[in-house]
Structures are given as structure tokens and as C-alpha cells.
Amino acid sequence: MATIDKAYNAHTVEDRWYKIWEQSGAFRGEIREGVDPYTIMIPPPNITGMLHMGHILNNALQDIFIRRARLEGKTALWFPGTDHAGLATQTRVEKKLREEGLHRRDLGREKFLDEVWKWREEHGNIILNQLRKLGASCDWSRTSFTLDDHYYKAVLTSFVKLYERGYIYRGLRMSNWCPVSQTALSNEEVIMKPQRGLFYKMRYEIVERPGEYVQISTTRPETLMGDVAVAVHPDDERYTDLVGKHVWRPFPREKIPIIADKAVEKDFGTGALKVTPAHDQVDFDIGQRHDLPVLDVLNPDGTLNELAGDPFVGMDRFEARKVAARKLEELGNLVDTEQYENSVGFSERADVPIEPRLTMQWWMRYPKVDETKRAVKEGHIRFHPKRWEKTYLHWLETMERDNIDWCISRQVWWGHRIPVWYRKGIGKDDLDFNNPEHVHVSVEGPADPENWEQEEDVLDTWASSWLWPFANFGWPDAEGQTLEELKHFYPTSTLVTGFDIIFLWVARMVMAGLEFMGEEKEKLTSDEIAARIPFKDVYFTGLIRDEKGRKMSKSLGNSPDPLDLIKKYGADGLRFGVVNIAPSGQDILFSEDRVEVGRNFCNKLWNAARFRQMSGEVGNNTSEEVIIDRIDPEKLSTYDHWILNRLEEVTAEVERCFNKFEVHAYPRAMYEFFWNDYCDWYVEASKSRMKDPSTQSTVLAVQDLVLRQVLLLLQPIIPFITEELWQNLGFAGSDSDLLQNCQVKTAVDLKALIEAKVGALDADALAEIELVQELITRIRAMKAEYNVASRRDIPFFIQSDKLPIIDGHMETILNLAQIQSLEAVDDHPEGMPAGVTHLGTAFLDLAHSIDVAAERQRLEKELGKLEKGIRAGEAKMKNGKFLSSAPPAVVEGAREQLAKTQARYDEIQKLLMSLPKE
């Protein structure tokens, strides 16, 4: 047992222990017969990611859950890994290549992928190493990557199965196209942003009636070259006689028909809509209904193509908008423009407006939508906070109602290449997907690859990460050990994640689990759902913002580097600070002083332990039992009973926090108990008994018992410092006995253990100590008010009908209140300021040097407060309905309250009367 240094040096302690933990295998999650598993799958960070505050919050919480599970004796497995993050990583490496003057197309697919792998080897695990600094107790031996061979196979298998089951198809459909990344995106990767722009009102001349015009409004004049019709509502009388006629499209000048379609809103704009099937979903649908051609005037990179005609060819779409407007004006087609605000979809990653674009993509109809809803509705999966269930269900209902499919193909290279092969020599348009001679779909690929060409596209990253909870356990071909593990650890226990990926990831993982974790089945029973779900509880964290409520971002520079914070405050301090403010709501306003609170708490803990070590020899502390054996029940004071009762209470409170997922209440409860109850009151009150040889060993044993339990309870939040103190206070039998491997006693067990040895804990101690503390606080306040706070030679008097209690705590009162004496009196000594408490009225002897005016003011103020209470209490007592309908305990409580308040009131009233006249 080392001597505890005066100052806690977080860095050396943290680095040292992390190594020991890892080497000792403390984080290994392995099957133990007859022991309940507790599993967390890390939300795999992107390999491009750097640790930010969001990760800290997220992973600190996971670590807390997993460490608590270990303490509860479960087989805890926290499964780590990273996500290949297709588009993000590819963009990153392309950027690097561009700096070297290269483009991915120069290298070709294979060489480019080599470059990405190289980059991944260098940078891909940085974030996991950063998590180690935080203290994350992952089972690193299992670290997984979504492009590992087995994972790759799992992804392809899921594709093939869904294809065979009819959920996946290829189709030419309107999709969200990102002109910068040049790939399709799913709806979830498109972010709607309000945009201020212009609303152009144009007029097209009617072919059959020269000189007459139809007015049309648009926000996108640059696409008018792709117009193939003008549509009006069939019931719109203004246009009835025009339907079937034509207008002149100004450029390229061409006749296009006026058609009637119900999709047009009569009351919006002019009621006439230009139809551009290649660049808008509604227009496309109209085009389909009216058999209109599709004129795509855009290139994949967002510039205009030959179909747009001069001068637009090769021009960027935003430039083209201005030029088109100018041209309309020159031609006399522009009627007017007005300011306009509408929502435009942006590519999440590239942050540019997406283009609705007609492209050939792979689509997935979501499987098991109904069961995915039922998993939550029937309570198999519980969300914390519960309100996110509504968001989840609402999204699923929308998917179901509107038949929204998932665009799963991406036109990038880094990812899982879609396992579909097309027979060479067959034209794209002639492919028959029902003919195995034309299209081959399998995990292994065709036996004669030379005759086939593989699909170029890869899968959406989320179409791989949705398998995370079971692909990591060896699915689809888990066997032997991995199969055992899949059975043992799946469904996993708790998912900790941000609500922002509830659709992208959470809902889809549930679907994947329901679809794949068992035989293929159209409909699932409730029991089957329970067996297949990927996790039982989902804990959603808030989003971390800066102290002004702004999103943390690199460009704002308002995102602190967590590693700097660890350097400054220690990982434990950071963890405590962050968890202390964890799930307040949607947003978490972060500022550094939160972390300061955590650091200060660690400092307090450190010093309390140090004080214990300085106060007397540390005996055998290796179990609760041996510590309790050192307690002499005869020597236990009311204060001891009080702190042991409180220890039981706080232990129960921590249990409740975990059971109910009320994580934020947990550090709060510990802070309050340890700092206020233990340090400020119990230790202070015990100081004299610690020096008294007859009581010392008992008091120190009580302290050891409290400290031991406190370290166990705090270990999940602040694992490093607790481990260090665990050793230093002799709770470990030897250097190799780690706190990590210990279990925590439940409140019930702890109490039973104590009571078995020392007899029943005095439950009344709680109330009694409260009275004593109130008196001490009152006396301290009086001293401060009369500017004698620092003097210890002030005598006090007390008038009380509970003198035995006061006598029993006399030493404590004198010590903690820092007064010379507390002498009982029968009456109010003349001219002394008084403080009324539930234990009696205390008088401060200032040798009659009282400031009468100040005293009167103070007493009157208090009288005012009490009067309010009395009025409220009396109203209740007169209220027959209250007396008859409120529970007896509440009525009794109110009655007592009133009596006490009344007594205090009378007391103060008397004091006031006895004040000398000014």
C-alpha cells in the first residue's frame, strides 16, 4: 500500500492502470456458465473520425453501463470496432490524392482501393486509441471493421438473401443525386434546408394563339430546357380551353403540350407547372402518366449538357440559373421575380443541393416493418427517454404508408461491392433479371467470372452497419465458439447512441435482426420478435453544443479537443463532468467548468482517502465482512448509524438509476452523498472520535466500509482514481487484485451484512442527525451574521425540550459550530440574538452588544416566512375535504408541520417582544 500523495496526478495513474487492466484481461468478455451476459456493441466510429465531445459522452456512458454490469457480476462484453464509412473515407483519400495531383480515375479501382487501405492502416485506429485514453473498457481483442473478410461476407449474404426474398430490385428511378460526390444518396442522407431564392414568373407563348401567353412560376429556370410539357389542374377553369394546345418553350425553342394533371396545385403560383421529368419527382410522375419523354439536361457533376443548348453546355447549374433568367428577360418571357423561401435538399456530406435525378439504382423495400414497430410497441425494446419511441414509430409508419424504398447503391469504390454479375455482351436494356443466364447474384460470384462483369456500385454504408449486432458474432456462418457466443451475447443489452441516427441506424438494425436472426418467415410472433431483436434497451444521448447553444464544429472552432481536456482535468474528471450533464434533453450545453466540477470531485475523493490513510493504520480491508468485524457495536454513535443508513440509501439510489436508466441522477447522488454527507458532516463530526483510542478503530472501520462502497459505486464513472485508491486503502488483497474484478453489494445485502454483525441500524438516526445539523448550521449562521464567524471563544445558550439529544451530540456541536460552550437555559436571556431550530432556540452571547435594529429586521423577515406557512397549514386543517380525502400520512404530516411552524412562530414572536426598545 503506497502512501497517498498530497496531489492527485491523473496522468501517471491513468496510463499505468489502463495498461494493467488491458494486460490482465479485465475487459475480456467471455462466456461463463450460468452467468448472465451484458453486451454493448459500440456504435462504430468512422475511420476518418477524430474524437470529439459527442464521442466522449457516448462512450463514457457505454463504459459506465459495461463497468456497472461487471460490478453486478455479469459477463460484460463491450464490442469495439470501426466503420469503413464509404463516402466519407473515399472523399478523404481523394482529397489527399488531389493534393498529389492525382484523381481516383487515374489510378483505377484496384489501385485506388490500395491507397484507401493504406490510409486506413495509418489513420483508421486513431479514434480507438483515443478511446483508450478515456478509459473505455472494450474487449479490444475483438476489434472489428466493417470491411473485414467475415463482415464483408455477412454484408453480401444479407444482400443475396434479401434479393432472393424479393426485397431488393434494380430500377431506373428518381433518386437523390449529389453532384459533388457523384453518387446517389438515401433520403436520410439528404438534409432539408430553408433557402432564400427567387421565384421567377415566366410566360410561354401559346402556339395555337400567337400573342397569347400562359404564365408559369418556377424556382429553377435553369432546367427549363428539359421541359417537355406545361401542366394545369384538370378542374382549373382558367386553363380548360388550353389543355391539348401547345406552348413554345423559349429555349431551345420547341413546341410542348399543355396537359391536365391532378398533381398540380391550382392555388400555387399561377396554377401552371412546367414539367421537367428528369429533374423533379412530381414532374417525373406526371411524365409517366402522360407518356412524356425524359430530357436530362444535367451532367453528373451538376453542369449542363448538350441538350441544354447554347450557351449552357458545360455551365454550372447555379450559373446557368442566372444566365437562363437573363435570357428569359431578353426574350421577353420573364414577367417578374420575387423573393422566395423554400426548402432545398442538401447532401449531408458534401453540403451542396442535391439534384433529383433519374438514375439506375439498387433499391430495398424495407423488410419486417410491422415487426420493427411491434418490437418497440410491445416493449421488447425500450427507449430511454421513452419519447423517442414516437419518432421511431412515426418514421416507420411513413415508410410503410408511402412505400418508401431505400436506395442502397452508391457510385463509389470504397465499400462492399454489390454481389451481382451481368453476362458480358448483353446490352443494359436487354438484361432480364429473371434469367440466371443474364444476371448472377451470389456471395461467391459466378463459377466462370471471365464471362461476367460485376456491378460497379457498392452498398450504402448503413446497409452494412445495420448488421453490426450479429455480423460481429460470426453471422452468417457462426459455428463452434462463435455460434455459442452469438447465442450467448445476442440480443445485446443496451445500445447507446445519438437520436440523430434513429432512422439511419437504430430502426434498420432492428429490421436486420428481425429478418436475419432466425429462419426466413413472413410474419413473426411476439416471442420470435423478442428472440431476434438486436438490443433490449436503447439509451439516447443528447447532442453536445457549446455554452451558447451552437453546434460544435471545426469551422466555428468551438469544439474542444477531448484529449486536451483529459490532459488538463484527467480522464476521470472529464468523464464525471460529461456524465453529470448527460441526458438533459435534446441538447447539452457544454462548457469547461462542467469538467472542472468533475476534476474537483476527484480531488475531494483523493483527499478524503488520503485523510483516512493519515488517520490511522489501514488494517485488513479486503472484504466488507472483515471490515465489519472491526466494528464494536457498543462504540457506534448515532452519527455512525446515520452514515451507514445513508450508505444503504445511496447504494439503493444507484441501483435505481441503472434500472430506470436515469443516468444523470447517479453522479448527482454520489456527489451529494460523498461530499455533503460523508466529507462535510460525517468525517468532520468524527474527528474527535478518530483520535480517541477507545473509538478509533470502530470509526475507522465505518469509514473504510463507506469508502469501500463509495469506490465500488463510483468505479463506473471514474475508474482510474477509484482503482488507485482501491489499492492504496488496502481494499485489494494484493497488487493483482483489481477493483475491476470486484462485485458490488446491493443495498439489501450490504445492510443485511452490517446488521448481522452489529445489530439493527438505528433508523431514527436519520432524523436525529438532521436535527443536530440544523442546529449547527443555525449557530454558524448566527456567528456569521454577527461577524464572529472566525472566533471560537463565543459561548452559546440553548433553550430546549430535547436536551438529551443535544447532550448526546455536545462535542460534535461544539466542534462543528466552533463555539466555546452551549449551556442550557430555561428562559430567553435578555438581549441575546436567537436562532430558532427544531431542536431548540440557540442564543448568542455577545455580552449584550446586540444590534437591535438588525436583529429585529432579521426576526421579522423570518416571521413573515413562517406566517405564510402557517396560513397554508391552517387552511388545510380547516378544509374538511383535505382531511377526508388526503391519505392519512399526508394529513398527519401536514398537522405536524403546522405544529412545528406554529411553535417556531411563537418562539420568534416572543424573542421579538423581548428585544429592547430602540
Next chain:
RNA sequence: GGGCGAUUAGCUCAGUUGGUUAGAGCAACUGGUUUACACCCAGUAGGUCGGCGGUUCGAGUCCGUCAUCGCCCACCA
């Protein structure tokens, strides 16, 4: 246009199923070299719980409504 959430002390937030006179941390102010801790100790001040209405013996807590703010979903060009 739908939906979700928030509004409590100067700031950030607690406040469990309605039940004593609404709490904490930070900041502020006052006083402290109490031999564990100034990353500390003691104390003080600060709130008509967003407004209005309702249910109830009783509302910060439940219901309605309005206001402000935030988020999500949605093909009015």
C-alpha cells in the same frame, strides 16, 4: 402543412406515480492559515416554476389554450 420537445434562481439544470414552506452546481457577495482538500471550509442573497383558464381537498407536476424557442418529418413547382 403535420409531429415531437423545451420554457423553474444571473447561467446550466434536478424536481420519480399530483402531497410538507421548490433544490443543486456554477457565478455573485461576506467571512475564514479549523495540520485531508483554497481543485477547500463556513455563511448570505437570489425564483409570483413562460401567460391565461380548468380539474382537484391540494398543481412546478394532470388537462386546455396562447406565446416564445428548438428539433424532426413532408414532392406546393
